[in-house]
Amino acid sequence: MTDHPNLERARAGYEAFAGGDLAAVSDLFSEDIVWHSGGNNMLTGDYVGKEAVLGFFGRLMQETGGSFSNDIHDMLANDDHGVALVTASATRGDKSFEGHVAHIFHMRDGKMTEFWAFPEDQSLFDEFWE
Numbered sequence: 625m626t627d628h629p630n631l632e633r634a635r636a637g638y639e640a641f642a643g644g645d646l647a648a649v650s651d652l653f654s655e656d657i658v659w660h661s662g663g664n665n666m667l668t669g670d671y672v673g674k675e676a677v678l679g680f681f682g683r684l685m686q687e688t689g690g691s692f693s694n695d696i697h698d699m700l701a702n703d704d705h706g707v708a709l710v711t712a713s714a715t716r717g718d719k720s721f722e723g724h725v726a727h728i729f730h731m732r733d734g735k736m737t738e739f740w741a742f743p744e745d746q747s748l749f750d751e752f753w754e
């Protein structure tokens with residue numbers, strides 16, 4: 625049995641992100657993607673469009689000295705939706721973070737159109753980004 629095409633696309637996007645290939649990551653996104661970053665921290669907000677999302681990634685990497693990463697535990701996807709269960713980790717100055725995060729995303733025509741990240745412990749995540 626082969627994987628759903630959206631699962632293959634999402635998995636390739638995560639691999640590209642891990643490898644720093646932002647051109648390949650950008651190719652996964654629709655032009656009008658909306659990226660939701662929840663919580664109450666410096667990164668909280670909705671990022672609309674490819675450029676805004678890539679700018680968000682740039683800030684994420686700048687703030688963590690490039691240490692931010694997602695270790696994928698499992699992924700699934702169908703024609704419209706996908707979920708990735710990850711362990712996110714990063715260091716920032718003398719702080720470190722490691723925690724389980726659920727990523728939920730919408731797909732349309734092989735492109736990611738909307739994305740949410742839900743940390744297992746939002747308060748710890750927010751504290752890391754103070």
